[in-house]
Amino acid sequence: METVVPGEVLAEGMDYLPSFGTYRQKDKIVASRLGLVRVDGRVIKLIPLAGAYLPKKNDRIIAKVSDIAISGWRFDINSAYGAMLSTKEATSEYIRRGADLTRWFNVGDYVVTKITNVTSQNLVDLTMKGRGLKKIVGGRIIKINCTKVPRVIGKKGSMISMIKDKTGCSIIIGQNGFVWIKGKADGELKATKAIKMIEEKSHVKGLTDKVNKFLGSDK
């Protein structure tokens, strides 16, 4: 895999197809983000190394209510774009027109939610209907770079389940880089430190062992 910067030409000719993080300019395929490139058959794939969160369909994210509109809520999703949750998608119960929406979510509340649609104009729609989608109660929210999220989760969730086991915290990671941690004060602190450590040393080999060692120690 090769590191590329935005604007770098990745391939020429029509034999290749652009995918996430790349775009076609006439007969060239150009990188739009900083990251690692991989060729998968005819498709050129780019794994971003840095940058802000771009909403993607079916991502499970943690969002914060930023405003209440006439028939739904506006959310801050740690991205350049805001997101909307309509009353229809919020609960299974029927919400009467003109009802006080703060009964369900108030400004400042955090929720685990899923992106159902991202339009070409980057209007983002959310839903609360699905397994594990709920309002967050208690605990703390930390922010990490969204490009490090896969590393924090680990292969098949190995890293995150290790942190959960050793600290006794329940942790939910949103694809947008918001992480919710809830447990005892010491456990939360340790989990926070471990996640920050993974974020910082995401490129280091044998990180799982290091994190394991860190969690085992009494630091």
Place this chain on the structure above:
Amino acid sequence: MNKDLKAHMIEVLKQGKRFDNRKHDEFRDIKIEKGVVKTAEGSARVSVGGTTVLAGIKLSIGSPYPDRPEEGTIITNVELSPMANPEFESGRPGIDSVEMSRVVDRGIRESKAIDLKGLGIDKGESCWLVNIDVVAINDEGNIKDAASLAALAALTDTKFPEVKDGTINYKKKTKKGLDLSKQPISVTVLKIGDDFIVDPTIQEERAIDARLTVSTLKNKSICALQKGEESPLSFDDVQKMVDLGVKTGAKIRKKVK
């Protein structure tokens, strides 16, 4: 701030801990760099943890107030730009920025840190104007205390420019600095639930019930106070907050020098 998250924070504070493993009266690392802006007569960049502010001093000659013909003037301005925190708005200074400049100003003015009479040049005609400008560069909480520290550090760095026939040559600096015999240090003490903390992070700042900024001098006398936020404070609260502020102020004073 969200009620549940706040309740959780109070719970953690009750156990004598904070989200970032600091003690209630513990400051983050303070770094002070002086003389970072060459075009200013004095400047300083101060960082407290991840919070960074830049202060600059500009000296100019103007006319004194008619009721104080022998004295110079201080003008303080704190700018909270959206680059530091997206919640700050650009344009006209908002209520927070006005309050902050008042707090920084009061600390310096009421402590008599600068001898205003020494700034007079020609009685009733001309005097030195000291412009203190503080810009927030990055906000990770506690800009207030960082701004006061930066303003003071910049004042100690200040050198008068050369003056010929009433006009200033800013390109040449003299060796004469401001007379700063008293150096006020302000510490903002916050009340969250029943606990008192100093040097808040952004999250803690959002959860506070009340705050009290305490400016103290070297001999631990108080020279300025500012109370903020909605929750009322009892006599007992104020006593505890002032004690904590004075104690922490003395600690910072040791570290800074």
